Amino acid sequence: DMHFQPKVALLVADAVEKIRINPGNFADGRKDFEDHIYETEEDYIKEREYLMEGMLPLVQKCKELNRCMRIGTNHGSLSSRVLSFYGDTPRGMVESAIEFADICRSQDFHNFVFSMKASNPLVMVQSYRLLAAEQYRLGWDYPLHLGVTEAGEGEDGRMKSAIGIGTLLADGLGDTIRVSLTEDPEFEYAPCNRLAEMAESRWANSNPAAKARQAAVKPYVDTRDITSFARRQGTLPEQQEGDKVDVRGFLHRDGSVLSAVEPEMFSKENAQYLYKELGCKTAVGMPFKDIATTDSILLRKLPPASDKDARTALRRLIEISMGIIVPVEELEKEPLPNAVALMDLEDAIARNGKLPVGAIRMAVSVNGDEDEDTIAKIADLKPAFILLNPLDKLSHLHASRRVFEILKKNDLDTAVIHHMQVDIDDSNVLALELGTKVGSLLVDGDGDGVLVEQVGDKKHFNVDFLRKTSFSLLQGSRMRNTKTEFVSCPSCGRTLFDLQETTAAIQEATGHLPGVTVAVMGCIVNGPGEMADADFGYVGTIPGKVDLYYGKEVVKKNIPNEEAVDALVELIKEYDMWKDPEAEEEEALVEA
Secondary structure, three states: OEOOOHHHHHHHHOOOOEEEEOOOOOOOOOOOOOOOOOOOHHHHHHOOHHHHHHHHHHHHHHHHHOOEEEEEEEHHHOOHHHHHHHOOOHHHHHHHHHHHHHHHHHOOOOOEEEEEEEOOHHHHHHHHHHHHHHHHHHOOOOOEEEOEOOEOOHHHHHHHHHHHHHHHHHOOOOOEEOOOOOOOHHHHHHHHHHHHHHHHHHOOOOOHHHHHHHHOOOOOOOOOOOOOOOOOOOEOOOOOOOOOOOOOOOOOOOOEEEEEEOHHHHOOOOHHHHHHHOOOEEEOOEEEOOOOOOOEEEEOOOOOOOOHHHHHHHHHHHHOOOEEEEEHHHHHHOOOOOOEEEEEHHHHHHOOOOOOOOOOEEEEEEOOOOOHHHHHOHHHHOOOEEEEOOOOOOOHHHHHHHHHHHHHHOOOOEOEEEEEEEOOOOHHHHHHHHHHHOHHHHOOOOOOEEEEEEOOOOOOOOHHHHHHHHHHHHHHOOOOOOOOEEEEOOOOOOOOOOHHHHHHHHHHHHOOOOOOEEEEEOOOOOOOOOOOOOOEEEEEEEOOEEEEEEOOEEEEEEEEHHHHHHHHHHHHHHOOOOOOOOOOOOOOOOOO
16 A cells, blocks of 8 residues: 555565555655646646656556556545645546556556545545546446545444445445454454445346346436535425424434334333433433434324323423324324324325324325326425335335435425334444445435334334434434544554554544544554544554644644543644533433
8 A cells, every 4th residue: 555655666566466556645745735726727737747757667567567556546635736626526536546547558557446435425425426437438447446434433434334335336336345444454344245245135237136126116317417416405394373382393404313212112111211212311301302312203103192101201202392203093093282194195195185183294105116196296295204215126226216306306395204114133234234225315415314213023222222323324424413523544554553442532532522523543644645524633653652633734743642632632622622521410300
């Protein structure tokens, strides 16, 4: 994995079969962020000469020895030359890689692959799509190596990897994949292999069942523009005259999390625990919404009206603007004041949108098999939102895209919540499934939130875990920020401190700062060049010492490892981005 040193790369080529070169720093020497002014594109192209000088000897040697090469562009390490002309953009990443590929091709050397890695899954997906389009334009067919760089660890690292890698594999793009986790390297294999298996299960050209699911989706025209990104903004519930509760909090403008809840959770003994599972703050037993509180809940069955304690707990949630979504058949048996009545779309049309007694709004469930005229009638129903849950017989991805295309064609801006029903007992697999199936739609800008509902005889995860996993999905899709974003590299031979232990300590100290991004980099190679999105950087420089960055600028140097976490906290405070973690308070419970 060569950075900065073309001469060293020549020596390495004698010993190994494949070399990765980084176009952002291979011929540019030490990383800098200086602005270069180019009056014309010709001026920019003229400067390619020094790239040829640095790259040509390695290409010739690789051709002579029959070596392989990966031209591995990274979002965080574009050269100052490319940054000055294209900006910090996916287009800049593609052009940077193409320049080096042109040098290879000029020597009739074709034994290379491309990668377009970024820690931001949206940037990563757009970059690979642009590169694939450019290859089609040029008539090239070089392989693509996929990866979300510095994805982190645990469910978050797997989620981000699944969003990026899973989306592209579903596009039919990608020949090799790497899941980069801040964990021992052997733990990267399982999620990597699982993503490959999931991709193969969805490919129509090799899987008859996948072919049947895709063929079952009614025809539609895909109008997505891969050259740009724009998020579809669903309309939030609006307050109307006569509303007895505030409905505006039923969804969130940056992305909504809905939770499926069982009726027994509202018992007198369980209500206080449920409030916490939903992410509520509580004061003297009363719930309040916090930064990562469930926006609305799905309640398939209501507690009986005779259960006063349960009904009181429901009322308290409604009073803090949490939507209570209940199937219309259930509300007709047991009315709940100010509930959201859930109806299948065709049933809602048959009812002409009439709400049951007490309901304040309607939500419609769409299964992806409806014809276009049926979906267009959503305009007359004016539901608060749509729950999109494609039938099992359909390709989830294509059925969902078809629904969004119909909504777009009919100028319908109703909010759409992706409704995933799962029967999974492994948290890592759950993260991969959500990242692949829902994340692939969210990174296209399609969707306003997620509802994960467990089905089957046994519920494997509690409400709290599914809520936090759902928020991780939204944050990984660059929607709603509810916690500190960590960008941390996988361990390698260059790492100058215990990466896992240090990352855990930094997360413990700074994990309560939504909107703040902290990069933890084991060496200077993965330092200033690989953390483009970070507010603060923690970078190993020499054994036992760390440099701290604010943005792209080093502000504190050679800090001993044992003092560096505290120094990072102080640095965050200096830039007014710190807040103290909220203490758990002793809460007195009150009777209704």
